[in-house]
Amino acid sequence: MKILAIETSCDETAVTVLEASGTLERSSFRILGDALYSQAKLHTEYGGVYPSLAKREHQKNLVPLATKALTDADMFSKAQYSISEENVEQLRDESFRHDVRAFLESTEKPRIDLIAVTNGPGLEPALWTGVSFAQVLGATWGIPVVGIDHMEGHIFSAFLKKEQEEYIITAPRFPVLSLLISGGHTELILMKHWCEYELIGRTRDDAVGEAFDKVARLLALPYPGGPEMDAQAALGRARETQNPVTLPRPMLHDDSCDFSFSGLKTAVLYLVRDMPHLSKDDIQNIAQEFEDAVRDVLVSKTKRAIERHAPQTLVVGGGVSANTYIREGLEELIRESHPDTALAYPAQGLTGDNAVMIGVSAYIRTLTGKADTTQPLVARGSQSLAEN
Numbered sequence: 017m018k019i020l021a022i023e024t025s026c027d028e029t030a031v032t033v034l035e036a037s038g039t040l041e042r043s044s045f046r047i048l049g050d051a052l053y054s055q056a057k058l059h060t061e062y063g064g065v066y067p068s069l070a071k072r073e074h075q076k077n078l079v080p081l082a083t084k085a086l087t088d089a090d091m092f093s094k095a096q097y098s099i100s101e102e103n104v105e106q107l108r109d110e111s112f113r114h115d116v117r118a119f120l121e122s123t124e125k126p127r128i129d130l131i132a133v134t135n136g137p138g139l140e141p142a143l144w145t146g147v148s149f150a151q152v153l154g155a156t157w158g159i160p161v162v163g164i165d166h167m168e169g170h171i172f173s174a175f176l177k178k179e180q181e182e183y184i185i186t187a188p189r190f191p192v193l194s195l196l197i198s199g200g201h202t203e204l205i206l207m208k209h210w211c212e213y214e215l216i217g218r219t220r221d222d223a224v225g226e227a228f229d230k231v232a233r234l235l236a237l238p239y240p241g242g243p244e245m246d247a248q249a250a251l252g253r254a255r256e257t258q259n260p261v262t263l264p265r266p267m268l269h270d271d272s273c274d275f276s277f278s279g280l281k282t283a284v285l286y287l288v289r290d291m292p293h294l295s296k297d298d299i300q301n302i303a304q305e306f307e308d309a310v311r312d313v314l315v316s317k318t319k320r321a322i323e324r325h326a327p328q329t330l331v332v333g334g335g336v337s338a339n340t341y342i343r344e345g346l347e348e349l350i351r352e353s354h355p356d357t358a359l360a361y362p363a364q365g366l367t368g369d370n371a372v373m374i375g376v377s378a379y380i381r382t383l384t385g386k387a388d389t390t391q392p393l394v395a396r397g398s399q400s401l402a403e404n
């Protein structure tokens with residue numbers, strides 16, 4: 017089955033053409049074409065992601081990226097076609113509509129069986145751009161369109177194992193506990209079987225990636241702050257000196273599996289407010305202690321969730337899962353306390369937002385009979401996997 021997958025939930029625009037085959041026991045995915053554009057540089061200037069700006073960028077980039085992905089997959093033809101105006105009408109932005117019409121007029125229907133698009137959670141204006149683009153393509157080409165949950169994509173990213181030119185998924189041992197740590201989410205979710213979810217814990221305020229980004233900003237580090245903080249913390253740790261900075265571990269001793277990170281950010285705010293000048297060492301010390309605090313909380317809440325729900329597999333997904341220090345903390349937890357639990361992370365290059373994970377989720381959903389292509393799609397900024 018060939019899938020065209022589209023991701024526009026935040027500040028990455030991504031289009032992938034995947035060839036998927038196999039069963040739920042063992043499926044394989046070949047990337048025929050893949051194009052991704054990160055808006056991070058643009059958002060660096062503003063210190064964060066602005067939804068309307070992100071939407072404009074997605075509108076600008078979707079057509080070139082779709083053209084590239086289809087061209088790489090050898091599915092883009094250079095002929096002239098006429099398309100029905102009715103199909104592009106839903107694109108309200110004039111220049112986006114013009115680009116999409118020109119794109120559709122320049123290629124015949126590609127040999128695609130399914131279009132998959134992220135329809136939540138994320139920034140609603142950004143999500144709508146991808147959703148309406150997918151719907152126009154689907155309507156023009158007569159190809160079914162399925163909406164995919166971004167967080168499910170992050171979970172499935174961790175199951176992908178590279179074997180030569182393909183990615184393989186072998187069925188994990190269920191139940192699977194997922195620690196999802198991204199710019200918009202911090203959740204512990206139990207997957208009892210493929211695509212059946214129960215929410216175990218979540219952040220009551222900021223997401224962990226958001227906290228990394230906000231604290232980075234307080235330390236005058238560029239957006240996205242997570243990788244910068246990661247690097248500064250590593251420099252601090254390499255000095256092997258006693259860290260003079262101490263920060264709280266919010267909700268560490270609370271009985272739930274919920275998280276809270278806004279207090280940690282406020283603690284850093286008060287700390288730097290009282291410092292007339294931030295030296296290199298200060299920045300490294302704060303980043304190191306912040307990362308220690310985040311790791312302590314993530315590890316202890318994950319430990320509690322494992323003790324309560326006895327998962328066979330632990331999955332860590334979302335942009336923050338790129339953080340090696342946090343990974344090491346979770347590895348230690350599994351090694352020392354739950355050696356029978358399998359641990360899976362996304363491969364390098366698949367920790368952040370991408371369209372491959374959206375196509376993979378669409379295929380797994382198709383195999384489970386849970387890919388609904390009959391409903392008109394709605395972008396839902398705050399949708400939760402556990403509602404599905």
Ligand code: KG4
Nearest residue numbers: 198199200225242243246335336339368369
């Ligand atoms: O999953 P993702 O790419 O986008 C969302 O769905 O939000 O996650 C982005 C987040 C950002 O907050 C970024 O700062 C954080 O992931 N991040 C990191 C690291 N790499 C990315 N946070 C900590 N350490 C990292 N190495």
Ligand code: ZN
Nearest residue numbers: 198334335369
């Ligand atoms: Zn994400």
